[in-house]
Every structure is written in C-alpha cells, then in structure tokens.
Amino acid sequence: MGKKMTLIHLNPGDKAKVIGFSTGHERFKSHGLGPWSKRKHRMGMGLARRLQEMGLIPGSVVEVIRNMPIGPVEISVMGTHLAIGRNIASRIYVEKI
C-alpha cells in the first residue's frame, strides 16, 4: 500500500476493508472534491461514531456500488446500501481486497 487509500479511490464493484478514519487535518485536492477540500476538515468524534454505528467498523468489509465523479459514494455494508458524501468518504481509509 503505497499511498493511503480512501473510499473515493475505489471503483464500483471493488471490495475493501475499512481501516480507520482521518481525524486530523489532511487535505485532499484530487478527485473532484470541490472547494471544501481547501478547508480544514476534521471528522468529529460524533461523525466517526455514527459511521461505525452504521457498520463501517475498522476491519469490516464494504463493497462500492457507485462512485459519482463529483458526488457521493454508495456502498453496501451490513446488508444495506449507504450513501456517503464525498467529503466524508475521502476521510475513510480502506484497504482494497
């Protein structure tokens, strides 16, 4: 794993294991993130918890259903489909399997 991979780097059909969430101040310029990427972004505790409660627990496997070029990412996890805004998706680290 060269660079850190996040949900937005995956293609439809890809399966990946969740590794963790960015809670720091990393910025993502590429992948059509739009103006938000310029702002300091930090995934609040509340959000990280919510994602885990929706099934995105470190170690769990998700499948990407759709990855809009500038829109949200749709994944399948715990038997349901979840739409995740691009910003949040760009802060969910995964390992492709």
Place this chain on the structure above:
Amino acid sequence: MNKKLYTIALAGNANVGKSVIFNQLTGGNQIIGNWPGKTVEKAEGLIEQEGIKIHVVDLPGIYSLSTYSEEEIVSREFIAKEKPDAVINVVDASSLERNLFFTLQLIELESPLIIALNQYDIMENKGLSIDFEMLSNLLGIPVVPTIAVRNKGLKALFEKSKEVIKNTKKVKPILYGKEVEEKINILTSVIQKEIDTFYPPRFIAIKLLENDTSIRAIIKNPDIIALAEKLKKGLIKIHGESPETVIISERYTIASRIAGQVTKKKGKAKINIGDNIDKIALNKITGYIILLGLMLLIFYGVFKFGSYFSELLGTSFELLKPIFIQLPLPPLVNRLLWNGFMIGIIAGITIVLPYIAPFYLILALLEDSGYLARIAFLTDNVMHKLGLHGKAFMPLIEGFGCTVPAVLGTRIMERDRDRFIAAILATLVPCSARTVILLGLVAVFLGPIYAIIIYALTFILIYILGRLLNRYIKGSPTGLVMEMPHYRKPVPKIILRQTWVRLKDFVYFAFPIIIAANIVMEIFTELNWVVPIANFFKPVMTNWLGLPPLAGITFLFGILRKELTLIMLSALYHTSNFAEILTPRQIFIFGFVTMIYIPCVATIAVFKREFGWKRATAVVIGEFLGAIVLGGILNQALRIFMP
C-alpha cells in the same frame, strides 16, 4: 391490568415502517414516505379497548442510543425518561443485522420490548426466511412478523404488546466479550451504589465506556469518571482500538451472529429491479437527464390538468350567479353572500384545488417510491455548495407541498447551523400555494415558459442565498450519511391517504380563511376603504413595482395564505380573467413578488417555534425587503422587453 393509562412507544431505525404501523393502529395521520427521517417529532394516538386506554407514540427513526441529530434525541429521551409500558421495536426484516444493532441497545436500556419483524414481504423477495421463534428465544423478547402496509400481523402485534405490559419480567442482558464484560461489571457495581438516575446502571456503564458525552455530562461523581477513564485505557491496551470502536464492533458481532443463526436462504432471490433502475437513475449523465425531464413532466402535467379543470369548474360555477343574485334578501346581505362567501368558496375550488390535488398525488408517489432519496443522492454535490448536504433536499422537496412541514423537517440536519440554513431556504421553495399562482396566473395568462422562468429565478435566488449564508454563518457543514431505501411499488391506499391528509388540511384549514378574507374584503368595499388603503401602498406598488395599487391589498391578505394574493385579486376586480386587469409585465412581477415576499403566517409561526423570535423576524424582514428590491429591479429591467 387496572384502569390506568398505558403507553406503547414505536422505536426503531429510520424508514422501517413505524409510522405505517402507528397509522394502522391508531388511525393517525403521520406522514409516510420511503426515505429515512420523515418523522421528526413524536406523535401520539389513543386506542380505547375494553375499558383500557393505550397511548401509542410514534417516534423518529434512530440508529443508536448515542444520539447524533436532533430528532434522535427526542426518541432516546422519550424511551429512557418516560419509560413507556411497552416498546415496540420495529425491525426491518430485510436487513436484520443493522436493525438488531439497535435492538441490543434497547435491551441495555431495559425497556419492556417486543419486536415487530416488519417488511416481511421484502425479506421474502430477497429469498430469505427468518426463524422468528428462534429469534425470540435468543433475545428473550416476543417477536411478531408483520407487513404493515398490508395490515398483516398488526393485530397479533398489538395483542402481544398488551401481554408485555402485563408481564414485568426483565429481559436478560446480552453479554459482550469477556474483557469488555469485566469492565462493564466493575463500573456497574460502583454506579449502582453511587448514582440514581432514570437510566439503568449497566446502560450508564456501557455508555461511559463508549465515550458518550451526554451520559458523561450527567455523572457528577468525579471518581466514577476517573474509574471509567482507567477502564477505557485498559480496553485500548488490549484491543488497540478506541473503546467505542471495541464496543460497537462487539455489538455488531453479536447482531451478526444472531442474524446469521436465524436467517435462512430459501429459494432464489427475485432479481433486484431496484439495482438495475439505479444504474440509469443514478448514472452520472442519465441520472440528471431523468431528474430534469421528470421535473418538467410533473410541472407540465399539473399545469395542463389544473388549467383544464380550473376553467371547467369556473364556467360551471358562473351558472350559479343568477340564482344567488335573485335571492329575496336585502341587497347588502346579498352582495356579502355572493361577493364574499360564494366567491370565496368558488375561488378556493376553481383556482386552487385543480392544481394542488394532482400535485399532492404526485408528491406522494415520489415520496413512497424511493426516488426522493435518489434526488438527494444526485444533488448532494450542489447542496454542498450551499453548505448543506443531500439530506437537506428532502425537507426542501417537502417544501413544494407546504413550507410548514419543510421547516420542521429540517430537523434531520445534524447541526443547528445546517438546520437554520436549510429552513431559510425552505421558506423560499415555491409551496403548492405559490405554485397555484405561478400556474393559475403566470402560466395560463403569459405562457408556461414564463412560469418556468420564475421558477428558475427562484432557484437561482435560493442558490445564491444559500452560498451567502454558508459563507457568513459560522461553522463548517457536515456531510451526507444516508441509508438508501429500496424502491417500492407504491401502495395505492397509502398514496391516496397521504394525498387526502394534505388536501384535508387545505379544505378544513384554508377554506375558512379564504372565505373569511373574501368577506372582510367585501366589507372593506362596502365601507369604501379599499381606495385609501390602496393609496397607502401606491408609492411602492405602482411607482416602484409597476403594479396596480390594489395589488398592495392582495399582498397583505397573502400573508395569511399565499393563494389569497390571487384570490383577492379576482375578488377586487370581480373577474378571474386576469389578462383584463394586468399587463404581461405586471403578471410577471406579481408572480415573482408573491414567490418570495414573506412566508405565510403558519410558516412564521413554526419558524419562531423552531428558531426563536429573533431569527424569525430577521427572515421575515429580509425576505420582504428582498422581494421589494428584486421585484423593482426586475420591473425596471423588463421595461425593455415588456412595455
């Protein structure tokens, strides 16, 4: 059971069918739709049976008892504090794992539980079957399979709930892994001695280990906090993850294990049409084409239908006039009766109903099919520019029906800031009353394209305002996290009911206002007050906006309800052929100003309730000034094209 009043609460994840069950049990009128987060306030209904009264409470959907957005707090507080006599945990049988995650927490809260295994039909379509007796044994809770939309299993559910009320035996806890359980026990035993709250000690212990800030805030004893911190460190050491991750993940492990044990593959799954629809409906190109096409189709369909019936009804009612005029009554009474009362009723029926009835029907179809959530998905990116996310689109779409539920619906936004922005924008979304003006006045007398232009102008305004608000209101926006609902074949009964619930509001609530306004106007005419009042508005109305002075009066009435601007116009001039009284430019400006000038009183009232006087006043004044300024500028600019 003795004679007291019992309470049953409906709790569960979003979009599982709680409100359908509520409506079926109590005959209530909760809004139902196929996207998560419709119910944002608790609703109550009463059942009286064999001399006992049972309060049924419908709660907002909730994913966890560590709450995240505002409407979820409502649910948690209700279950924990009000201690209902029974909690019906509505569970989506087609995604058992996710739903059990919440069930496990309800067990921790020691609520008297019963499970409604709802959407049983959808689960079967997926080619699955659930051994619900085994599920019941594993959890120690009664389980009743139900198909709420077809009223199946609900009777059994209600009977079982009554048994749960009678039977006060505690549900035994579901155990975590050894290390976690050890820590929970240490903490629980201390809490048991030290603290007395409405939360059970074991629940507090778990939430403290989970880093739940709101539970932590109610613990006053620093020793307990210190102990919890120490135990959490222990967990981090063993698992190498944060304690909440450890607990959430163990909880999911339990949920998966149970779901796996009770679920069997049975036959083949029907091909999932939804996934195929989404390949086109959510495609990055065709998705947007379909969205735009659908919007235009709806607009045009409602316009055609509405204008046809409006005219038909209008001419039929004209036939009544001679009969009323000849009634043997004093002339004054006669004029009040016809010009005030009858014209009011006729205006409501001919100008408003033909447009809003089909509109509400289509709205219900959109809501129940699941397409609404797809719109949220497609527009998430645009919403981001407004400092919102896709979920905000859902209250905004509600706003096409009526602004009041739209403002309330913004509660699904996770933060106050986002909510406020969404609510301001929601007041500008053309509600059905404003659509009536656009279709009944602008589209009919100027042409549909002009109505579309006004729509477009309004959306541009919303967009610009959103960007500005986003820039100047402090804080950064959150993003979208939304469970995508499956498409559903709309159930006719539910669609019609939903349409009727909204129409009923119009008939019972708006009609009296329309009639009263017409009578008041007729009295003004009798007293010769109309011209002096109109003259008062003249400088702004005529000199700046280029409208007839009488338009000022109609705008005044329009604050009560937006349709009244048009209805009063027809009442003042005794005609509904508006081309006779307004020039094309005036029609355009009139339509535009009506769209934005002030939210109606009902909206102002909820806005005040939700956000306080200060913010409500700011919005009212802001929109009023905005409408006058923009309307005037537009008027001056349009001189070139429309003399």
